[in-house]
Amino acid sequence: MAILGAATVVLLVCIACLLSFASWRARSGKGKMPPGPAPFPILGNMLQVKTKNLAKTLQKLSQEYGSVFTVHLGSNPVVVLYGHDVVKEALVDRADEFAARGHMPIGDRVSCGGEGIVFSNNKEWLQVRRFSLSVLRNFGMGKRGIEERIQEETEYLLEEINKTKGTPFDPIFMLGCAVANVICVTVFGKRYDYKDKKFLALMHNMNNIFEMTNSHWGQLYQMFPKILNYLPGPHNKIFAEFDGLKAFVSEEVKMHQASLDPSSPRDFIDCFLNKMQEEKEHPNSVFHMENLITSGFDLFFAGTETTSTTVRYGLLLLLKYPEIQEKVQEEIDRVVGRARKPCVADRIQMPYTDAVVHEIQRFITLLPMSLPHTVIRDTCFREYVIPKGTTIFPILSSVLYDSKEFPNPNEFNPGHFLSENGTFKKSEFFIPFSAGKRICLGEGLARMEIFLLLSTILQNFTLKPVVNPEELNVTPVLSGTGNVPPPFQLCALPR
Template identity: 55%
Template structure:
């Protein structure tokens, strides 16, 4: 991901210099030479890489407090400025995370639950799929629009039609920045911000896009303020505005306009890109392995039937479907590098001394593909999450949402979405492809700091 230099894991004198050290292929070579804990230099910045389940778990879970900081890359420093949900630290992060978790967990506030909101959006998606009449389509647009409407309903209290141009512009801006993160211009910005701040180039478009995203959310917030009823909050934005009113006389409050804008954008991005990409990847995998699809549909017929929509109460009775969804997440490995952490104090880790503020890269790919935890990890196999009796079996190395204090706060929402979307689609449609299953390529393409499936055509034939 970034050019840099490599040193032994004891943070000593550089012994090897190279480029592309955050590239997964380069990481394998470094792990083989230096072990599961090693240091790289990103320009002048020192960072420690953690490889494999044991090292990542020991840091993020067993020493969660010490490894619970968020590394402030120059890109993030300029956009978030220490605010928001995902890239803040200290008291700001603690309060934003606690508020987000409680609001998402208890959402509905006497009205509709999150599950009902997902089911509603799934129905809209199924209607759009039905209109295709089994003709081949690229599912990217419909899946992104549908999933983004779920988080919109939670954060902004409304869904948008598939034809809403202003909303599509927001999605396009987010997608464009997601792809720009891994360009050489942005890499150099992270390494040399003092220089790049004064230079023209494509990296500046990323910041312009981000400001446009903030303006979009600010317009939504203004409308909420005009219609706010403190006794009846409609969504995350209302709940945040109410908290802002309650603490308006507190000079140290973390509930202010900038945190509302940035935490909303953080939730919107996380609730759109990763889930929609996982769904798109999962449908490709199910096309590749029709016997897996057939077995899921047999379980759907046995547990749910055709007379009602799937609900979360069904998941515990559908171990094979649950195992397939977990395996899709593990195999797809959407965010292979994870999100950088930092240590919050001088820390002893194994036999190493890590100074306060050191960047930490817990490589999630190395956990989800750890051969000590998953037999033949490069193969798609739902059996990774099934016991000998065919029941669902948890695996501690299942960390697509990371782990510890910095685990994704939207994990519960994402799990709910994946189950309801996959089961609802397979309840209504048979999956077909113009290509033969053996000709479908399920190896990923890299875009930005994540993975996406290769383009494909999907046919949805009513059952």
């Protein structure tokens, strides 16, 4: 009887696989869904997709299936766009059709099903985004005001680095505090001390979220959320970390409510509270408390983790290539000197430093797969039809690592952004912040911060590794939606 039962199970599995394969064949091909590997029931293409390096897996699949293909992450089909032309066509040329946020289970759960800015996917999303961008600009983003704020924060950062007295240290939380404080002044109206235990706990929250989301368990949750929602495991820790951050924002909102002066808003939270008051008679207004907390969280998290990780990864690369660090310092000394702080206006006279900053962002490709998009209706794209609601992954690494635009793309080479005569060379392939209507809201701020932080650190310190530069590993330790740099220590020697 046991043998008969086992045979029945095997038979049922085989039938399920055949039905799945037949369904897949019927759905894919010209005039239908893009081609791709045949999925297994429930598992999808889990056997072909390596969660340790998802972008690398998709690169290999693109060699077989072309620039537009389908993979099944769990039971859900995902259309992958691979290469500059198809990414640009979708995100820029046909931005309205591809602007909606795609299915991302971790983000969906955190945003309460569509609140905030980053993961929202409703009709009101554009209202909140436009409002947030307007407020950020009013408080100086992209202007001289925010530049001065960054320069002020670099003074605190330099003080912290000086305290190390040339001994080895891990820069992760120091950089996190510096970057976070810039956005904190705009969102919460104040900065925090680098030794503030509550503030440091938030830095740990954000670092853990970034690592956990891109870990094996994080990737599995993205594929099988309906199952893992009910199972114990490390994936549940991600949401505890998110809860810690949202509790902090919620507490800040309560304090702002108690001290609000509607005629003199101090920051983003005050402006949002004023907007809530203006629209209190509109029952369907998008300006409500849950949206305020989620939007404040989005700005705080997105404005901190990606930029601080980019700068940290940049320091690692400068340790790995001391000759590049030396050339940057020579340019800083020639253009800026030592008597004043670097400013954004210096960048046009510092083509090599500018090229290094761009090459850092290109090389690390912090978000290789971008955040997912979706189509708002059944969409004809190239020779295929993408059904409404299908998740789209525009692979940014396929653009940033295009070998025709960037010869030997796997090499860290600032020459990718320099012309033959040494001037800075722009490239339309440089899209680390994505492109189109979902381009990063804080792109201008992030680019300013990365340039000013790196140039100020190198103006004041020479960075030395604790091991031979050749022994430094610059390969991401985790690579899912984002690339997580390996841990390292450095010595900062005053110049």
